[in-house]
Every structure is written in C-alpha cells, then in structure tokens.
Amino acid sequence: MPVLTENDTRIWRRRTTGKSLVLWFGWLLGLAAFVVCWQRISGATTWFFVQDAPRIAGDIWTRATPPRWEYLSQLGKPIWDTLNIATLGTLIALVLAVPVAFLAARNTTPSKLIVRPIALLIIVSTRSINSLIWALLLIAIIGPGVFAGVIAIAIRSVGFCAKLIYEAIEEIEHAQVEAITATGASRWQVMAYGIVPQILPAFAGVAVFRWDINIRESTVLGLVGAGGIGLQLSASLNTLAWPQVSLILLVILFAVVISEWVSAKVRGAII
Amino acid sequence: MSGVGTGTGELEALLGRRWRKPAFIKRPALRWALALGFVVYLIAAVLTIPVDWARVYDGLDRGMAFIGAFAHPDFVSRGSDIGEGLLESIVITVAASVVGIAISIPIGLGAARNIAPLPVYLLCRAIIAISRALQEIIVAILLVAIFGFGPLAGFLTLSFATIGFLSKLLAEDIEAMDRVQAEAVRATGARWSQWINYGVQPQVIPRLVGLSMYRVDINFRESAILGLVGAGGIGATLNTAFDRYEYDTAAAILILIIGIVMGLEYLSGLIRTRVQ
Amino acid sequence: MLQLKKLVKTYRTGDQALKMIDLEVPDGQVLALIGPSGAGKSTMIRCINRLVEPSSGEVWLDETELTRLGAGALRRARRKMGMIFQEYALVERLTVMENVLSGRLGYVGFWRSLARRYPQKDVDEAFRLLDRVGLLHMADKRADELSGGQRQRIGICRALIQDPKLLLVDEPTASLDPKTSRQIMRLICELCAERGLAAIINIHDVALAQMFVSRVVGLRFGEIVFDGGPTELSPDKLTEIYGEEDWEATIETVEDETEEAAPVAAVAP
Numbered sequence: 001m002p003v004l005t006e007n008d009t010r011i012w013r014r015r016t017t018g019k020s021l022v023l024w025f026g027w028l029l030g031l032a033a034f035v036v037c038w039q040r041i042s043g044a045t046t047w048f049f050v051q052d053a054p055r056i057a058g059d060i061w062t063r064a065t066p067p068r069w070e071y072l073s074q075l076g077k078p079i080w081d082t083l084n085i086a087t088l089g090t091l092i093a094l095v096l097a098v099p100v101a102f103l104a105a106r107n108t109t110p111s112k113l114i115v116r117p118i119a120l121l122i123i124v125s126t127r128s129i130n131s132l133i134w135a136l137l138l139i140a141i142i143g144p145g146v147f148a149g150v151i152a153i154a155i156r157s158v159g160f161c162a163k164l165i166y167e168a169i170e171e172i173e174h175a176q177v178e179a180i181t182a183t184g185a186s187r188w189q190v191m192a193y194g195i196v197p198q199i200l201p202a203f204a205g206v207a208v209f210r211w212d213i214n215i216r217e218s219t220v221l222g223l224v225g226a227g228g229i230g231l232q233l234s235a236s237l238n239t240l241a242w243p244q245v246s247l248i249l250l251v252i253l254f255a256v257v258i259s260e261w262v263s264a265k266v267r268g269a270i271i
Numbered sequence: 272m273s274g275v276g277t278g279t280g281e282l283e284a285l286l287g288r289r290w291r292k293p294a295f296i297k298r299p300a301l302r303w304a305l306a307l308g309f310v311v312y313l314i315a316a317v318l319t320i321p322v323d324w325a326r327v328y329d330g331l332d333r334g335m336a337f338i339g340a341f342a343h344p345d346f347v348s349r350g351s352d353i354g355e356g357l358l359e360s361i362v363i364t365v366a367a368s369v370v371g372i373a374i375s376i377p378i379g380l381g382a383a384r385n386i387a388p389l390p391v392y393l394l395c396r397a398i399i400a401i402s403r404a405l406q407e408i409i410v411a412i413l414l415v416a417i418f419g420f421g422p423l424a425g426f427l428t429l430s431f432a433t434i435g436f437l438s439k440l441l442a443e444d445i446e447a448m449d450r451v452q453a454e455a456v457r458a459t460g461a462r463w464s465q466w467i468n469y470g471v472q473p474q475v476i477p478r479l480v481g482l483s484m485y486r487v488d489i490n491f492r493e494s495a496i497l498g499l500v501g502a503g504g505i506g507a508t509l510n511t512a513f514d515r516y517e518y519d520t521a522a523a524i525l526i527l528i529i530g531i532v533m534g535l536e537y538l539s540g541l542i543r544t545r546v547q
Numbered sequence: 548m549l550q551l552k553k554l555v556k557t558y559r560t561g562d563q564a565l566k567m568i569d570l571e572v573p574d575g576q577v578l579a580l581i582g583p584s585g586a587g588k589s590t591m592i593r594c595i596n597r598l599v600e601p602s603s604g605e606v607w608l609d610e611t612e613l614t615r616l617g618a619g620a621l622r623r624a625r626r627k628m629g630m631i632f633q634e635y636a637l638v639e640r641l642t643v644m645e646n647v648l649s650g651r652l653g654y655v656g657f658w659r660s661l662a663r664r665y666p667q668k669d670v671d672e673a674f675r676l677l678d679r680v681g682l683l684h685m686a687d688k689r690a691d692e693l694s695g696g697q698r699q700r701i702g703i704c705r706a707l708i709q710d711p712k713l714l715l716v717d718e719p720t721a722s723l724d725p726k727t728s729r730q731i732m733r734l735i736c737e738l739c740a741e742r743g744l745a746a747i748i749n750i751h752d753v754a755l756a757q758m759f760v761s762r763v764v765g766l767r768f769g770e771i772v773f774d775g776g777p778t779e780l781s782p783d784k785l786t787e788i789y790g791e792e793d794w795e796a797t798i799e800t801v802e803d804e805t806e807e808a809a810p811v812a813a814v815a816p
Binding site: 030033034037038040041042044045046049050053056057060080081083084087088124125128129130132133136137139140141142143145146147150216217219220223224233237249252253256257 | 312313316317319320321322323326327330331333334337358359362363365366369404405406408409412413416417418419421422423426492493495496499500503506509510513516521525528529532533536
C-alpha cells in the first residue's frame with residue numbers, strides 16, 4: 001500500500017495519503033485543544049502580577065536566606081510524627097491490601113461476578129483520590145491530628161498496593177500451585193506454599209516503594225491539619241516566616257533523599 | 272546416578288536431627304536486633320499518637336452520614352461551582368501534560384548516558400532530581416506566592432512535575448534499549464538526528480506513549496488538590512464543601528473524580544494496546 | 548489397583564478430550580501413555596487426581612471411587628497419588644528441603660506446615676530421599692539454583708515422600724536433554740520397582756518409553772488405540788497413533804540408544 005504509482009514511477013512512502021491526513025488532523029486537533037486550554041488559563045491569570053514575578057521571587061529568596069537554623073530544635077517531634085504517619089499508614093494499608101488483592105485477582109477470587117467487581121471498585125476509588133483529600137475528609141469526621149493523617153495515608157495506599165499485588169498474583173506460575181494441590185494440601189496450605197512464595201518479592205517491593213512515596217506525602221499532610229511537619233510549614237507560611245519555611249523545605253528534601261536511599265537499599269537486599 | 276547418593280556418612284549425621292529453614296538474615300544477633308528494634312519502634316510510634324477516642328466516636332455518625340451521601344450525591348445545588356472547577360482541572364491537566372511531555376522528551380534524551388555527552392547528562396539529571404524531590408503541593412505553594420492565585424501556578428506545577436517523572440523513566444528506557452538495533456542504524460552512516468529517529472525512537476515510542484497516558488492520569492488526580500493552596504481546579508470547591516459539612520456535594524465531586532480517572536484508565540488501556 | 552471406567556472429559560469449549568476411557572492398572576505396573584500432542588494424555592492423568600474435573604465416568608483407586616469425593620476426602624485420596632510434572636513445578640523461591648517436605652502437606656495441619664515444623668520422621672524421610680537421588684548436599688539451596696535434571700529429582704522426592712500407591716507422571720523429560728532424560732526415566736522406574744508403585748508416565752518420546760516400561764498405551768483423539776508390550780509397537784501401530792510418518796528411522800534409533808545406554812548404567816555408582 002505505501003508504494004504508489006505516480007507518472008508511471010513507483011514511489012515509496014511511509015503512509016498512504018489518507019493515513020497521513022488522519023494523522024495530521026489528529027495533531028491539529030490536539031494542538032487546537034491545547035490552544036483552547038491555554039487561553040482559559042491565560043484568561044484567568046492577572047498578567048500584571050506575572051510580569052512582577054521575578055522581583056517577587058527575588059524578594060522571597062532574600063527573605064528566606066539564610067534559613068533559621070535554631071528552629072530545627074522545634075522540628076524533632078513533627079519529624080517523628082511524619083515518619084510514624086508514613087510507616088503506620090503503610091503497614092495498615094498492606095494488611096488491608098492483601099485480602100483485597102486476593103479477592104480481585106482473577107485466579108484467586110471466590111466469585112468473578114460479585115466479589116471481584118467490589119474489590120476492583122475499592123481499589124479504583126481509594127487510589128483515584130489523593131491522600132490530602134482523604135485527610136480533609138477524615139479531619140471533618142474525626143478531627144485534626146496525626147491519627148487522621150495515618151488513616152488518610154492508609155486509605156490512599158490500599159488501592160495502590162492492592163492493584164500491584166493483584167497483578168503479581170495474576171502472573172504467578174499455575175504449575176507450582178497445581179503441584180502443591182496435587183499433594184493433597186488444603187486450600188490454605190496451597191495459599192501458603194504455592195502462591196505466597198511466588199508473590200513475596202513483589203509484595204516486599206510494593207511495600208518499600210509505597211513507604212517511600214508515603215514519606216513524601218506525609219510531609220505535606222499537615223497543610224490541611226493532619227499532623228506532621230506540614231503543620232509547621234503551614235504555620236510558618238501563614239506568618240510569612242520565610243527563614244523557617246526554607247529550613248522546613250530543606251528538612252523535607254533531606255527526608256525524601258534519605259527515604260529514597262533506604263528503599264533502594266532494602267529493595268536491593270530483597271530481590 | 273542411581274546408587275545410594277553421596278555416601279552414607281553424611282546421611283547418618285543428618286538423620287534424627289531437627290530441620291530448620293535457613294533464616295533470611297544469617298547472623299542471629301542482627302536478626303533479633305532488627306526484629307526487636309521494629310517492635311520497639313512500633314510501640315513507641317503508636318504510643319506517641321494522640322487519639323481522642325471520644326472525638327472519634329462522635330465522628331462515626333458523621334462518617335456514616337458521609338458514606339450515606341454517596342447514595343444520594345448532590346450534583347445540582349453547587350452545580351456551577353463544580354462545573355467550573357472540574358473544567359479548570361481538566362484544562363490544567365491537558366495544558367500541563369502537553370507542555371510537560373514536550374519538554375521531557377529532550378531532557379529524557381539528555382539524561383540517557385548512552386546517547387548524551389557527560390555535561391548534558393549531568394545537567395538533565397540535576398533537573399530531574401530537583402523536580403522529583405519537590406512535592407507537587409509544595410511547588411504549588413511557592414508558585415502561588417510568586418505568580419499569584421489562579422490556574423497558571425497549577426499549570427506550571429504539573430508541567431514541572433511531569434518533567435521529573437517522564438524524563439527519568441524515558442531515560443531509563445533508552446539506557447535499557449537494545450544496542451544492536453541502534454548500532455545497525457549508526458553503521459549505515461546516519462547522522463545523530465537520523466540515528467535517534469531510526470535507531471532509538473521506534474524502540475522507545477510505545478513505552479513513552481504508555482507512560483504519558485499514565486502521567487495524564489496522575490496529573491488529573493493531582494490537579495484535584497491544587498485548589499487547596501489556591502492553584503486552581505476542583506480542589507477549592509471540594510475544600511469548601513468539607514468546611515461546610517456539605518457531604519452530598521463532596522460525594523458528588525469525589526464520584527466525578529473517580530469516574531474521570533476510571534475513564535482515563537480505560538482510554539489509556541485502549542491507546543496502549545493500539546500502539547504496541 | 549487403579550481403574551478408569553467410561554471416563555469422559557468435555558471442555559467448556561466443546562472439545563472432547565477424553566471419550567469413554569476404560570483402563571486398568573494393576574499394583575506395581577509402570578505404564579507409558581503415548582500419543583500426539585492434544586491426544587488427551589495430560590487431561591487423563593489430571594482427571595485421575597481431579598486437578599481437572601472429569602465430566603462423567605468413574606475412577607477407582609482400590610476401593611475408593613474418586614470422582615464423587617468431597618473436598619476433604621479428595622485431599623486424603625490425593626495423598627496416595629504422587630504427581631511429577633513436565634516443568635518440574637517446584638516452588639522456586641522455597642528451598643529444596645521445603646519443596647520435598649511440601650509432599651507431606653496432606654498429612655500435617657496448616658499451622659505446623661506454616662511454621663515448617665514437620666514431624667521428625669518426615670524430616671528423616673526427606674533426607675533419605677534426597678540422599679537416594681544424590682542431592683543431599685543441596686538440601687538448603689533454593690530450588691531456582693538447581694539445574695533441570697536436579698529439579699526433576701526434587702520433584703520425584705516430593706512425590707515419593709507422600710508415600711503414594713500410584714505415581715502420575717506428566718512428561719517428566721520434555722524439558723531435559725537426552726542423557727538427563729534417560730537418567731530421570733531410569734530413576735523413576737527403579738524407584739517404582741523398589742517401592743512396588745504403579746505409575747502412569749505420560750511421554751512423547753516413544754523410544755525412551757520402550758526402553759523402560761513393561762506396558763504402553765497409545766492415545767489418539769481421546770481414545771485408546773493401542774495397549775500392549777513395548778515390543779508390540781510396530782510401525783503400523785505407531786501410524787495408527789501418530790499418523791503417517793517414516794517410523795523405521797525411529798525404531799532404528801531405539802536400538803542404537805539401547806546399546807549406548809548400557810555403559811551409562813555401568814558407570815553409575
């Protein structure tokens with residue numbers, strides 16, 4: 001098809017004329033969509049402020065440096081809280097995610113028609129919604145504090161972990177399960193000997209990966225009142241205490257780097 | 272091979288002995304220290320979390336009310352706010368994804384050690400590291416402080432975050448690609464741009480499309496929280512709904528977000544199968 | 548004694564994998580099941596221990612009818628039938644010892660198996676079996692560190708520690724090289740003889756089957772088309788089982804290989 005005959009000579013082209021027209025039309029449509037979106041953003045922006053932005057940025061920079069190092073002494077407890085929110089949230093999420101994953105995987109679900117769609121709904125709804133929104137919701141229900149943060153992180157992570165684990169369960173080698181079944185093992189023994197060893201590496205990887213993400217997320221939960229170092233960030237921002245803001249940002253950056261390093265180490269040790 | 276194995280002495284030594292699964296961590300001292308440390312940490316962590324159980328108990332009613340609200344979500348009474356907010360979220364998502372993807376392609380190429388010279392590589396890796404280390408919401412706060420309230424700050428935030436995410440994965444992909452194919456193209460005497468076009472692009476494009484769709488999905492989810500700090504989108508409406516305990520409206524917004532994310536996931540599944 | 552009576556398996560797609568199979572395997576007899584791919588060999592042995600549910604018919608192991616057993620009784624019946632698989636089907640991330648002991652799962656309770664606290668006599672038996680197949684020194688290695696032939700030996704240990712009456716063997720040599728294949732087949736047949744076990748060995752290598760077993764059953768399109776001694780397999784019979792092909796060549800190589808096989812046996816300790 002891409003070879004056309006034109007004036008008795010055969011010309012090779014990558015696409016036929018129709019195909020390239022469709023392709024160009026697609027690009028045009030995409031471009032038009034982008035232009036429309038850009039115009040809306042532009043319309044909602046006060047460009048006078050934007051022209052002033054470099055000066056404001058410079059202003060913030062001079063106010064924020066040097067960071068107020070002595071404030072560090074007050075950050076011990078918030079950092080501890082942040083770590084706890086991430087770790088306990090991840091642990092709770094993993095405990096909840098495992099049964100959901102087994103109910104959602106095609107090869108282990110007890111019923112494809114009823115249970116599996118419910119499990120999938122739990123997965124998609126918990127992971128579509130950001131942990132900050134879960135935190136907002138929980139604060140409205142159980143009041144502000146670290147506890148709301150832990151639960152928010154846990155809910156957000158259930159869907160994420162369950163999705164990755166159930167994909168791992170669907171990829172296991174069926175022959176190993178069959179072999180354990182053939183020995184006369186019970187349902188739970190088949191689970192413990194045939195399935196669990198096969199998904200254990202994936203499980204450990206998911207746990208560490210999510211813990212790393214949760215450290216990042218728990219640093220900002222305080223912005224809505226759910227505990228951790230974000231509370232101090234929010235307070236400093238509200239009082240325009242820029243030297244404290246810059247110190248907190250440095251601490252957060254440091255925490256993120258450390259958590260990434262730890263998770264890379266642990267993953268290396270497991271796999 | 273069919274005889275009695277390696278010698279009966281070894282077998283005699285083992286018979287009657289208890290068998291234990293070899294431990295994952297070989298050194299017993301380290302093993303116990305880790306286990307004990309973990310338990311101590313857990314106890315300390317749980318004890319330092321203040322939980323006002325009376326408040327939680329009071330909250331259960333509200334929690335039930337919220338769950339009940341999903342049965343009768345209220346799309347109407349704040350219909351125009353919801354519509355505006357969602358539209359703005361979508362607009363931010365689309366614009367930020369387009370710009371972010373467009374910028375992350377050259378940076379991704381530059382961050383792949385096998386095709387970029389060292390100075391370019393270091394520069395691109397530095398950009399990626401900064402973008403990944405900063406939380407979206409923190410970037411949004413700073414950009415709102417600089418550019419003022421509105422969707423521009425949100426758009427810039429998500430573009431910046433997209434660069435860190437996509438460039439890193441793209442660079443890793445290029446570094447892991449099949450050298451032979453690329454070398455074959457190079458051997459024909461192709462120049463650098465042709466080499467990228469024929470040797471690298473065909474191997475990387477399918478993954479790039481998949482990752483881009485995934486990032487669009489993430490961008491939409493993130494755009495829902497930008498409003499909390501004044502960077503535009505549905506977040507502001509949602510925040511107001513929670514503040515006023517308007518659970519019916521909040522439920523409606525959450526249902527819409529979940530619906531759109533599911534739609535995006537379905538779409539990206541379709542596109543991914545077509546590209547591969 | 549194993550008896551299959553009018554055994555039928557129809558898959559949901561409508562494919563009839565087994566059509567009215569009648570077969571008797573007396574105690575201690577090793578039987579090779581040959582036939583082209585898709586003839587129903589695999590389905591047949593899986594219908595015996597009900598990894599695949601038969602559509603109709605009966606399976607008798609001694610005095611028990613297996614097709615009507617409930618879950619608990621089926622598990623107890625499965626303990627009496629060891630199974631050996633084509634791709635070994637070891638649990639790769641568990642150690643060799645755990646894989647062997649997993650053959651005892653039908654006998655120990657869930658919590659004991661989870662804590663890996665097997666009765667001492669099971670542990671001793673596992674060591675004896677590992678010694679018998681020459682892999683005692685591998686006991687604490689992980690299964691995925693082993694070579695193909697070694698893995699299949701562990702698979703054999705796992706089946707034997709069940710203390711079975713019958714071995715169901717599904718293409719034991721399909722992923723092994725010719726020399727290892729022969730060693731594995733010899734090992735299986737020797738162990739069956741030592742312990743007086745009956746075995747059904749699914750195998751596509753006709754020459755190998757003829758070398759080791761006393762009875763050959765040919766399956767084609769879910770029906771038994773041959774049942775007799777290995778020497779009765781003439782080119783005509785093979786044509787009936789597998790379809791048209793030049794069988795003289797195959798049978799010649801059989802003789803070559805038997806001659807070559809003798810020194811190998813002599814070398815073995």
